Amino acid sequence: xxxxxxxxxxxxxxxxxxxxxxxxxxxxxxxxxxxxxxxxxxxxxxxxxxxxxxxxxxxxxxxxxxxxxxxxxxxxxxxxxxxxxxxxxxxxxxxxxxxxxxxxxxxxxxxxxxxxxxxxxxxxxxxxxxxxxxxxxxxxxxxxxxxxxxxxxxxxxxxxxxxxxxxxxxxxxxxxxxxxxxxxxxxxxxxxxxxxxxxxxxxxxxx
Numbered sequence: 001x002x003x004x005x006x007x008x009x010x011x012x013x014x015x016x017x018x019x020x021x022x023x024x025x026x027x028x029x030x031x032x033x034x035x036x037x038x039x040x041x042x043x044x045x046x047x048x049x050x051x052x053x054x055x056x057x058x059x060x061x062x063x064x065x066x067x068x069x070x071x072x073x074x075x076x077x078x079x080x081x082x083x084x085x086x087x088x089x090x091x092x093x094x095x096x097x098x099x100x101x102x103x104x105x106x107x108x109x110x111x112x113x114x115x116x117x118x119x120x121x122x123x124x125x126x127x128x129x130x131x132x133x134x135x136x137x138x139x140x141x142x143x144x145x146x147x148x149x150x151x152x153x154x155x156x157x158x159x160x161x162x163x164x165x166x167x168x169x170x171x172x173x174x175x176x177x178x179x180x181x182x183x184x185x186x187x188x189x190x191x192x193x194x195x196x197x198x199x200x201x202x203x204x205x206x207x
Contacts, residue, residue, distance in 0.1 A: 028178075083117070119138040156168075
């Protein structure tokens with residue numbers, strides 16, 4: 001997809017009293033869950049990877065994210081902290097490039113925590129849909145997190161640099177309580193991620 005510029009003035013209006021505050025937003029990846037297991041497909045430039053992505057919360061401080069192929073080959077192993085920092089524990093050589101790692105870090109970080117505690121935030125309202133939007137600004141750029149008022153969860157994320165859309169993320173959930181799937185797409189480079197939740201009753205995947 002080509003880069004796309006847009007006008008904030010046309011899309012949003014500022015609302016001093018929103019139906020939900022940033023502190024009331026419920027994260028999809030709660031710390032009281034043992035793990036989240038997804039079938040994952042990732043396209044990175046000319047490379048396609050398919051396998052399992054395991055997200056493991058560690059209390060309320062961090063998440064460990066492991067991506068392996070169906071045959072057990074590790075693609076990457078990253079840890080994300082609520083502060084916005086991350087640690088790369090392992091990355092397969094073929095994608096071990098600074099630009100790729102930076103995009104993976106930003107994409108997965110947005111999925112786990114779209115509104116970091118340190119980010120500057122503004123409450124907005126989408127003029128077309130009426131949805132509450134939290135605009136946050138940090139070292140990832142400016143992020144617009146669309147909130148479903150009834151569930152108090154983020155169901156769409158738009159990450160931008162300047163007036164250019166960089167990343168779009170959509171979270172699908174039938175009941176509003178658990179993720180069914182996630183689609184992450186880039187506008188300026190070929191990097192797309194699709195996650196589909198798997199049955200947690202299946203045998204445990206070991207590292």
